[in-house]
Amino acid sequence: MQSLTGRSRIVVNKKMNFMEKLYLPAVMGGLMITIRHLFRRKVTVSYPEQTRPFSPVYRGMHVLKRDENGAERCTACGLCAVACPAEAITMEAAERKKGEERLYREEKYAKVYEINMLRCIFCGLCEEACPKESIFLTNRITPADYKRENFVYGKDRLVEPFDPSKRVDVSERQTTQVKEFKKHKEYTHNRLF
């Protein structure tokens, strides 16, 4: 069959002559290629000292946001889990008790929230399904690890820090249309009671 790209070579069992059997020209040729590449621009960066610029809408490690008062936004509604095509998200809900209003935004919250980063395909459908603006994908990379169980991320690694200066900024992920939408008075019906 003819190759479509035309780049494949047909292998022939030709006898090598003396010069070819020496291998020296071939070795020199190979070395020349190596030396040539030494003076070229490097294609890699030495991560993590150096990082490449990320797009603001890069889909990396998830974050569970807190609201402006520091309460967790997630209400364990399960819409991210049902939207997830890779079945990577599981959660367990619990009821907020009196006095926990500063910790959890609504009367139900996720007691356990786990994302299996090995299953996750970083498609961003969870972000899209979330009705509470709780889960976002960020431009952080999920680090490599030696053990599979370390890739199941719980709330300890997903929820952003309480300290306001250490919060994860996702404002750039929101388009101007979304920001405009939020200003409408008619859409404020989903606020807190």
Place this chain on the structure above:
Amino acid sequence: MPKVTIDGHSIEVPEGTTILQAARMIGGEIVPPAMCYYSSLKGSGGYCRTCIVRVAQGSAKDPRPMPKPVASCRTPVMDGMVVENITSPEVLEARKGVVEFLLINHPLDCPVCDQAGECDLQNLSFAHGTEKTRYEFPRRTFEKKDIGNYIKLHMTRCILCYRCVKVADQITDERVHGVMNRGDVAEISTYIEKAVENDFSGNMIDVCPVGALTDRTYRFKSRVWFLNPMDAHRDCKKCSGKAVLWMHGEEIYRVTARKDQNAEVKEFICNECRYDKKDVKQWVVEGPRHIDRTSVISANHYEDLNSLKHAIGEQQKKLQEKITQKTSGI
């Protein structure tokens, strides 16, 4: 027998049948939605106004149209009556307004609510409502209440359909459940903090069209679309014992009565079946319950496993044939 025409479908019905009942006899998409009417509860209906229809011709004797849309659950049919439901843009517009009114004080906390996914109001607003509200003022709020050990009352979600009151009145022995106050501050209440302790009180959860009355034993355990509804029955001295088990693996998360195509329970179940029998061994499982394809619960819910296995087998066979054809060709 009076003959009535609803959206072009004619049917002869017994004397005294309401328009809504006649439409349900015809079935299909011409059935008006109903939030408060419940065929098995006497005196229900007439509160929510979602079932309004236009009567284009009052009867054969008096063919004048009725001046305003009428509540189909409370209007008996007359011979030669012509009713317009989905064919009348006026009705659809009016229904949209009704939905907007029902949603004025509804908190729309569906992500928290246990009823989400099987909520009549959710379906209704999805079908008829607009996605935004024109109401900008604070909504009425109430404290959450426990009605007995098994039922949680979220008065903020209530649309005052009075179905639960009718259940307490007609199905249970003593009435300990009612509506206090009027208008904006009307509130479902148990009579002087008396807990609901009769054997059929759990049916209030099933008749509630919204998430105002929910099962405390199921509270926040899971979401309905993650569970597998299975038809099951058991020998029960108090009720028919026919129920739906909402299962996850071998575990029963909750038990409800069976709802028909109009989201109505025909055979109410007792509290013992509902709350105390959470072990599969206590039930005879008949098989997966039929779930409408438009429902979110139908996601990953396979009703006919044998035909599914058969279909997969056929596909695999076809694929295998293709592969053998290809390899033999080369």
